[in-house]
Amino acid sequence: MKYAFYPGCVSRGACPELYVATVEVCKILGIDLDHEAMKGASCTGSGVLQEKNQKLGDTLNARNFALAERSNLPLMTICSTCQGVMSQARKRMLDNPKYLAEINAELTEEGLEYKGLAEPRHLLWIILEDYGIDAFKSKLVKPLKGLKLAPFYGCYMVRPSDALGFQNNLEREDSLERIIEAVDAEVIDFRGKTLCCGFPILTINEKNSMKMVANHTSDAKNLGADAMVTPCPLCHLNLDGFQSKAGKSIGSQINLPIIHLPQLLGLALGISPEKLRLNKHIVSTKVLLSELSLKP
């Protein structure tokens, strides 16, 4: 199994632990990550660039898709936001051949063309759809029995469901719960799991952003969660980085570790917490790891 690996900006910026954990996990699973194919790929625009110019954003994504097509490899992302923005761009282009042709005209100078074949897919879906949950389970070294985990998807991983292909891939709707169950942990289901973490308005309306962080993390904690697991590094940045500030706004210390999806997979595959960089979080993972009899 080999993929054109698109790590996104955040896993090479503010969440380097996500990048490292992904590489470690893929090594154990025998998933070959091609780091060269997408080397010249740009940012997806993250939905922010699209606020200014949607067609420009779609052109950047078409260019990234064309790079993946040139490698003849399926495309892998590890960021909910990249996933959503790419899927939306892809849908707009495939729904409208004239629009796609206009965009491709912008790529001819570089000798690139998006043929509509490349399809972005998150590691979360790849584990379920390509690798297979049973094959993954067969690699488990340390089942995380007794651990209670709240899923947190990130908006772009669940909406709009048509662009994300939910109608043809029903298992995507509860993909994170399936993974939590596969590592033998217990799912803490809570209402906030598909809502907004508040990150996009962090610098615009911090008060609202902090309320969202406080609501989600305290709800999950009150329902008994030991940690929250997310496939979105931007959700991680807000829920982890700003949890203590959000907690202060409601007069409580929440202390809920926020784990990246590959870190969860890695723990169950027996990779050491250091290798997964679980010591690189703002909310400490020490208590969580000692519950698992693992040293932080």
Add this chain to the structure above:
Amino acid sequence: MGTNKESILMNVNLKVKRFDPGDSDRENWWQEYNIDIHEDSTVLDALIYVREYEDTSLALRCACRASICGSCGMKINGSAKLVCKTRIVAVAPNGEQIIVEPMGNHPVVKDLVVSLDTFFNQIKRVKPYLQTDHVPESGEYIASNESMENLLTAMNCIMCGCCVSDCTVLEVDDNFIGPAALAKAWRFIDDPRDSKKEDRLKDLNDEDGGVWDCTRCMQCVEVCPKGVAPMDKIMELRDQAIEIGLNNTNGARHAEAFYESVGHSGSLDELRLPIKTFGIFNIKELIKLIPIGIKSQLVGKRPPIFHKNIPGVENIRKIFERYRK
């Protein structure tokens, strides 16, 4: 109903959130109903059946039963839907229990009936009517077919309140103008007959709870039963506000800084983005970044100080340059 009624009945299990303002003993409660109903039924058919034959005290609101009037918005399994447009087999294909609640972000009057006062107050905030500064000599305003077609998506709004129900911002801040009202504002701003475009944009840009408070979570796009896609309209309003020079907001600076970063280097410079968003001279806000900066530094999560360009960045710059023209 079909002719062979017996063979096409199915069992439906509804769990309904109840509320009675006259019942001082309990705030709200859940009640389950088990009924047999025609397999093609909608959730509304099931609720009407319950009210007619099982429990006459159940309050619900509906009128057209054809997703035109917008009266029957409710939460089905956690998301807002018009129940007349929602078939039971679509939400409970294997006979699962269906959870029915009143819409969110609206005050509940009784059981599944909500008050739309909050909704219409939001709509009124955006002055939902044409404002023109002159009467054409011919006596009527002629708008091109194309310009009216452009407005169709927003004009499809039937004011059911589903988008408001599931808006993640309204959940934490009832001062937000909300998705329905902002889509309505867009409808007038993009109407060639309206002469208050700039004033409207300025209000929506400056006001607390205006266009920049949207989180882009897409709940409104997902739940709208009419394809209005309010969030897309909000994004267009942001773009239009920047276009007419309203760029003195954190939101506008954030979009601009993002654009510059990707246009220059091909990727996002996470270290400089917040600084440029607040403005380099906004000492008060910049000081607030220090604690998270220190924490990130301590655990080794700080983004690189020297932001690198992607290989072949000149191709990205050329694309940006062409779009700038």
